[in-house]
Amino acid sequence: MQPRGFVTLAVFVAALAVTPPAAAAETLRALAQAAGLRFGTAVDVKALQTDATYARLLAHEFDLVTPENALKFSVVQPERGHFDFTQADALVDFAEAHGMQVNGHVLVWDQQLPDWLAHGHFGPDELKAILREHIQTLVGRYRGRIATWDVAAEAVGEDGKPRETFWSRGIGPDYLALAFRWAHEADPHARLRYNDYGGEGDGIKSDGIYALMAELRQQQVPIDAVGLQMHVSLKDAPQADDVRANMARLAALGLQTDITEMDVMLTLPANRAALVQQAKLYGEMLGACLAVPQCRSFSTWGESDRYSWIPEFFPGQGAALLFDADAGAKPAYFTVRRVLRRAASRR
Numbered sequence: 001m002q003p004r005g006f007v008t009l010a011v012f013v014a015a016l017a018v019t020p021p022a023a024a025a026e027t028l029r030a031l032a033q034a035a036g037l038r039f040g041t042a043v044d045v046k047a048l049q050t051d052a053t054y055a056r057l058l059a060h061e062f063d064l065v066t067p068e069n070a071l072k073f074s075v076v077q078p079e080r081g082h083f084d085f086t087q088a089d090a091l092v093d094f095a096e097a098h099g100m101q102v103n104g105h106v107l108v109w110d111q112q113l114p115d116w117l118a119h120g121h122f123g124p125d126e127l128k129a130i131l132r133e134h135i136q137t138l139v140g141r142y143r144g145r146i147a148t149w150d151v152a153a154e155a156v157g158e159d160g161k162p163r164e165t166f167w168s169r170g171i172g173p174d175y176l177a178l179a180f181r182w183a184h185e186a187d188p189h190a191r192l193r194y195n196d197y198g199g200e201g202d203g204i205k206s207d208g209i210y211a212l213m214a215e216l217r218q219q220q221v222p223i224d225a226v227g228l229q230m231h232v233s234l235k236d237a238p239q240a241d242d243v244r245a246n247m248a249r250l251a252a253l254g255l256q257t258d259i260t261e262m263d264v265m266l267t268l269p270a271n272r273a274a275l276v277q278q279a280k281l282y283g284e285m286l287g288a289c290l291a292v293p294q295c296r297s298f299s300t301w302g303e304s305d306r307y308s309w310i311p312e313f314f315p316g317q318g319a320a321l322l323f324d325a326d327a328g329a330k331p332a333y334f335t336v337r338r339v340l341r342r343a344a345s346r347r
């Protein structure tokens, strides 16, 4: 028979393992708001509709959502001229019901294209017409309801030069400027953003992104912000000082910045030391954003490790987010909360 004290201790420890939800004033969204920032995440709409814990945590902790896939070309226009807004509408409704902003993601990208488009052999004029209709249908539908659009993504290569993509090949180099102008026509008040990975800190790619942004601004293309994705691992993360300096130079061009897709992949199974280092990295990148007034939001690419894209795309890696697979808060969550609390108390 177990001594009575042992049972009591075991129950106590088990109870501690389940993190109680943060009090309203202590949620990420409340603290971020007090610090002058929005705190967001990418949303898996299926999870939102089937997993009550996921939905509850989303509304409780975040005030900014990005559809992880629901507005990508292949999902939203699976057949030419046939738009399917079922998932995107569900998310926008949820966001409005819970006082959240929405990021539209993504209009001009060369991945997740439907077959009819990718294998369609269209000439430049027809492709322009297709892209214009796509952009204006999406942006127009959510005019006034989607605050920010990722108009274009991943247009710069690892060498810092404009990347050859489906769109640049099909339309020509002015496809970016056209896309921003079409989006602006469809919703003149939406904040229009360019979003990319691997150019967060210093280096050839971030210089290339900076040069492209400078050129677009010089051409008076309606672009308002740059999204720094921040998909990193413990080994290849940028330095916080470099991220801050990069944001500052983009701000000097008149652009806002956002951290749009942060996750920190760990080798599975993740050990305690890695989780602690991960927490530190989240805190540092958030700190860089908080140090630059033009950095307006900080988003992770997923709410909990249960639905993260990492294990599928990087086999053997995962545990990349703030909440574990059971929606329990990880060390990174507490670090982020502490950094936000400190920033809020300084304002």
Ligand code: XIL
Residues within 6 Å of the ligand: 068, 069, 153, 229, 261, 309
């Ligand atoms: C990923 C999604 O998370 C996956 O579910 C999907 O299968 C592939 O795309 N950068 C981006 C996102 O801008 O759109 C990508 O999302 C992750 C990398």
